[in-house]
Amino acid sequence: MKIIVTGGAGFIGSHTVVDLLENGYEPIVIDDFRNSKPFIIERIKKITNKDFVSYNFDCGDIKKLSSVFLKEKPDAIIHFAADKAVNESVSNPLKYYHNNISTLVNVLSVVNKSKVKSFVFSSSCTVYGVPKKVPVSEFSPIQQAFSPYGFTKQIGEQILSDFAKSNPGVSISLLRYFNPIGAHPSGLIGELPLGVPSNLVPFITQTAIGIRESLIVHGNDYDTTDGTCIRDYIHVLDLARAHVLAFSNYLKKNNKPLILNIGTGKGSSVLEVIESFKKVNKTNLNYTFGPRRDGDAPCVYANSSLAKKVLGWEHKFSLEDALSHAWEWEKQLSIL
Numbered sequence: 001m002k003i004i005v006t007g008g009a010g011f012i013g014s015h016t017v018v019d020l021l022e023n024g025y026e027p028i029v030i031d032d033f034r035n036s037k038p039f040i041i042e043r044i045k046k047i048t049n050k051d052f053v054s055y056n057f058d059c060g061d062i063k064k065l066s067s068v069f070l071k072e073k074p075d076a077i078i079h080f081a082a083d084k085a086v087n088e089s090v091s092n093p094l095k096y097y098h099n100n101i102s103t104l105v106n107v108l109s110v111v112n113k114s115k116v117k118s119f120v121f122s123s124s125c126t127v128y129g130v131p132k133k134v135p136v137s138e139f140s141p142i143q144q145a146f147s148p149y150g151f152t153k154q155i156g157e158q159i160l161s162d163f164a165k166s167n168p169g170v171s172i173s174l175l176r177y178f179n180p181i182g183a184h185p186s187g188l189i190g191e192l193p194l195g196v197p198s199n200l201v202p203f204i205t206q207t208a209i210g211i212r213e214s215l216i217v218h219g220n221d222y223d224t225t226d227g228t229c230i231r232d233y234i235h236v237l238d239l240a241r242a243h244v245l246a247f248s249n250y251l252k253k254n255n256k257p258l259i260l261n262i263g264t265g266k267g268s269s270v271l272e273v274i275e276s277f278k279k280v281n282k283t284n285l286n287y288t289f290g291p292r293r294d295g296d297a298p299c300v301y302a303n304s305s306l307a308k309k310v311l312g313w314e315h316k317f318s319l320e321d322a323l324s325h326a327w328e329w330e331k332q333l334s335i336l
């Protein structure tokens, strides 16, 4: 079975390509490396000892995408390619509307003319905004987005819901990720933030290795156990697995998307993540407290029971595993 993976050299895409190869699928990566590096493709081959096809172009380019679809005749597509920095989306919203919305529309117009039977979309728990109740289930209300990035995920879901109505032959899964962290246990692939990371764990690992002087913890006066924000951190390999299960288990004809939360169901505070990182990796970490950031919800974690029911998916890795794997990856990066 041939699966097009847009953004397959990125953080989540690369781990999904590993899972696909290890489970006998034939991934075809399309990535223009705007937020990743070509060496990741070689690393995936090294981890799996398997070869696969990859293309370097902007997947919003309909002409190039159509010719790849004609040549490869894919059965399914996992669409990761998007820009993802929340802060940047506030300062440069058009970049996000262009890449996260126009590109999606272009990809769908090619899918529309193909024999693709399954489409998996990277959505996000940001669609829930600041939830009134936790854990958050798929039936929790969608709240107004705080950033253009969050809004692009809401619009993306709407576009795919409309697309599903007129294309019942394509089964669509919208996976709402909570907070992906970690890396492959080999330390060969992981998150590669270009510039200052906006996510907690790469900021922690870059501080621990000495790239950054100190980690700023944004807010310690929230109404949570220790005053810092609580999030649901999910190992990227567990998340990758959910994609593979989504397109392989959900090949039913349907005129509406399958929407699933992908999280562990356990919330951890920023301070708990820091303490866990120090303990599991036997290292020190400088951090200071700074002001709250606009739009940060105090506490978000998932109810993922639907993913278990529909896909048989459950997370396997712990927070400690993820922090240890992320540290291995950071150490390998430093000697590149």
Ligand SMILES: NC(=O)c1ccc[n+]([C@@H]2O[C@H](COP(=O)([O-])OP(=O)(O)OC[C@H]3O[C@@H](n4cnc5c(N)ncnc54)[C@H](O)[C@@H]3O)[C@@H](O)[C@H]2O)c1
Residues within 6 Å of the ligand: 006, 007, 008, 009, 010, 011, 012, 013, 030, 031, 032, 033, 034, 035, 036, 037, 057, 058, 059, 060, 079, 080, 081, 082, 083, 084, 099, 103, 122, 123, 124, 125, 177, 178, 179, 180, 192, 199
């Ligand atoms: N990492 C997170 O915290 C998180 C959380 C929720 C949702 N998501 C979503 O998951 C998806 C993957 O995230 P990630 O963390 O792996 O990001 P990433 O930036 O590491 O990977 C995205 C990949 O897509 C490529 N890309 C982007 N636009 C492209 C285009 N037009 N044509 C070809 N290649 C393109 C980039 O070069 C990169 O390799 C994104 O849609 C993101 O919004 C991520």
